[in-house]
Every structure is written in C-alpha cells, then in structure tokens.
Amino acid sequence: MPEVGDLVTAQLVVAPYDETTSAALSVTAPDGTVSTPVATSTDGGQTWTAPLTYTAAGIWLLRWTVTGTGASVETETVGVAPAPATMADVRSYATTTQLANFLRAAPPLDAVQLLERATRLLDSDFLKAAVYDEDDEGMPTDPVVAAAFAEAVCSQVEFWGEVGVETDVSGPLQGVAIGSVNLQFGAGDTRSSPDYYAPGISRALSSVPADKLRWVAFADGFGW
CATH class of the missing domain: 2.60.40.10 (Immunoglobulins)
Structure with missing residues (x-):
C-alpha cells in the first residue's frame, strides 16, 4: 500500500x-x-x-x-496510508530505543503507535490522581519519575505483544495495587480482573519515592 x-x-x-x-x-x-x-x-x-x-x-x-x-x-x-509516525509526532513516555532495551530485542514495527497508545492508557487509567513535577507539555521532569513512566509504558507494550493489542480495558479503573495503595477495577457486578493491564505498570509506579510521585483523592471519590 x-x-x-x-x-x-x-x-x-x-x-x-x-x-x-x-x-x-x-x-x-x-x-x-x-x-x-x-x-x-x-x-x-x-x-x-x-x-x-x-x-x-x-x-x-x-x-x-x-x-x-x-x-x-x-x-x-x-x-x-499516512506516513509512518515518528517519536516527534506522538506523545510518549518512552522512545523506541528505550522499548528495544526493555525488550532486549528489536521493537515491533508499530512501536511508535503502541507507545503512544500505552501512554494514553497510563494517563487516563493510572495518573489521573497522580501529582508529580512536569513541564509545560505534561511530561515528568524528575528523571526517576520519567524512568518509571517509561518502564510502565514499555511493560504495557510488551504485555500487548503477549496477549494481543485488541485486549483493552473493559470497565472503569477503580484501582490497582501501587505500593501500599490497593486500587480496584470496575464497580459491583462490572468489576473485572486487572489482567487488561501489564503487571509491570504497578511495579514501575510503586518504585517511585512518595516525595516524587504521590496520589490525591478526587471530590467524587475516584482517586487514591
């Protein structure tokens, strides 16, 4: 094509x-x-x-x-087809080089799109209640936080490579275990397993010291 x-x-x-x-x-x-x-x-x-x-x-x-x-x-x-996207075209917490080093293998040819998608997932489902130092574009400025976010999105891309990119969140994220914080998925009968997310996401986020990445509660109760 x-x-x-x-x-x-x-x-x-x-x-x-x-x-x-x-x-x-x-x-x-x-x-x-x-x-x-x-x-x-x-x-x-x-x-x-x-x-x-x-x-x-x-x-x-x-x-x-x-x-x-x-x-x-x-x-x-x-x-x-559109011209292939480059890292300069997307918002991503990790580069294809970081992904390759994480996988210890050549990244998939659609790595740029996958990293962008994983970054959106991290933003919408894990970082809504997160507080950390960021620049004007919303990117973390602390190298420890930046490294954790990069590891998290690389983990999700690796996870998609194992279970399929079609696998996505089927219900609202009420939470996941991050350090001592216990978060739940779904609500009531809609509660689902956290198998839609790479386990490495919570491990990466929980590795960040509390003074660099903390969690707050929203007025509607959604938050940590």
Missing part, C-alpha cells in the same frame, strides 16, 4: 490500440480536488504512464479516459 509522499507511476495498457489511441488521466484526491497528470506513451499508444504523488492519506480515484482505437474509461481506487 502506498504512503503519503510516495511518487508513483500510474500505468494503463490499452488493447486494441493504434496510432489514433490517446489516453488522459484524471486523479481525484481524498479531499475532492482533481488533477490531470501528463500521460505519455513510448510504444505507439499501447502503454500509457503518468507521474503521480500521493499528498494525503485516504482513498484516491484514478480515472483513465481512452479515445481513438481502444476507447474506454478505466477507473481504479487506491488506498493511501
């Missing part, structure tokens, strides 16, 4: 064909804009090519219109 930024050569083979055959290409981008790359033939009208750059992710429509001998209209839809 092509990606954003790819320069490709669109091609059409016409049969039958002769010196009267001519082909034109119309390209509709995902946003609806239409362009007409210049199509040429070097073999007397049988094979037509046109340069095309995919500038956006989504579905592209290529429409060839042939006149003369072999007259026809040929359409093709092409799905274009």
